[in-house]
Amino acid sequence: MKPDEVAEHHEHLQHTAHGGDHGGNGKRIAILIAMLAAVLAIVESGGKAKQTEQLAKNIDASDTYAFYQAKTIRSTVLRTSMAMVEAVVPEGITPDRKVKVDKTLAEWKDAADRYDSDPKGGEGRKELIEKAKRLATERDEAAMAYHNFEYGAAALQLSIVLASASVITSMPVLAAGSLVLGGIGTALGAAGWVAPDALHKLLSGGHGHGDGHGDGHGSGH
Numbered sequence: 001m002k003p004d005e006v007a008e009h010h011e012h013l014q015h016t017a018h019g020g021d022h023g024g025n026g027k028r029i030a031i032l033i034a035m036l037a038a039v040l041a042i043v044e045s046g047g048k049a050k051q052t053e054q055l056a057k058n059i060d061a062s063d064t065y066a067f068y069q070a071k072t073i074r075s076t077v078l079r080t081s082m083a084m085v086e087a088v089v090p091e092g093i094t095p096d097r098k099v100k101v102d103k104t105l106a107e108w109k110d111a112a113d114r115y116d117s118d119p120k121g122g123e124g125r126k127e128l129i130e131k132a133k134r135l136a137t138e139r140d141e142a143a144m145a146y147h148n149f150e151y152g153a154a155a156l157q158l159s160i161v162l163a164s165a166s167v168i169t170s171m172p173v174l175a176a177g178s179l180v181l182g183g184i185g186t187a188l189g190a191a192g193w194v195a196p197d198a199l200h201k202l203l204s205g206g207h208g209h210g211d212g213h214g215d216g217h218g219s220g221h
Contacts, residue, residue, distance in 0.1 A: 025167075054143045146192070158181050
């Protein structure tokens with residue numbers, strides 16, 4: 001149910017309330033629907049924001065893991081080349097040639113060490129893997145928050161449907177069900193902001209949020 005559809009339906013219910021509900025229940029339900037529609041709009045907005053954040057963090061994490069892999073390959077190639085050069089250098093090498101070889105090996109070693117760790121530039125393997133893991137964690141948190149918002153929006157939409165039906169049928173039990181679902185939807189929406197992993201922990205038995213997220217990139221690094 002879109003916000004504009006909710007508003008149109010709300011106007012219809014207000015008309016119904018003014019026309020035939022002498023006890024004022026129709027007015028109260030109309031106010032309830034207006035409040036639920038407002039919360040629904042906020043929750044759906046939060047869900048779209050978290051979905052966008054999840055996609056952006058996923059791209060950043062993938063790029064960082066790829067950069068880490070490239071650094072790993074370069075470091076491995078340099079260290080392998082160093083070992084090969086050291087193995088084939090003849091014992092009777094001239095002093096000038098030995099100086100050049102040692103200089104080249106030293107340069108390769110410095111480069112390989114920078115590939116492994118570069119605190120100043122922040123682009124060593126050590127720094128990159130830490131950044132990639134952080135981005136993957138943020139991506140997973142955004143995904144869990146998005147799920148909270150989606151479930152919350154669904155509960156709020158059902159709540160609006162029940163509230164609308166309660167006006168037409170004059171069944172208080174439907175209004176009560178609407179209040180319950182509205183509370184659940186609001187709680188889920190709030191969890192999307194303050195505790196995005198709460199629902200995941202509840203459903204997974206409290207085992208955290210790392211299971212199954214990012215393992216395809218993170219394993220073996």
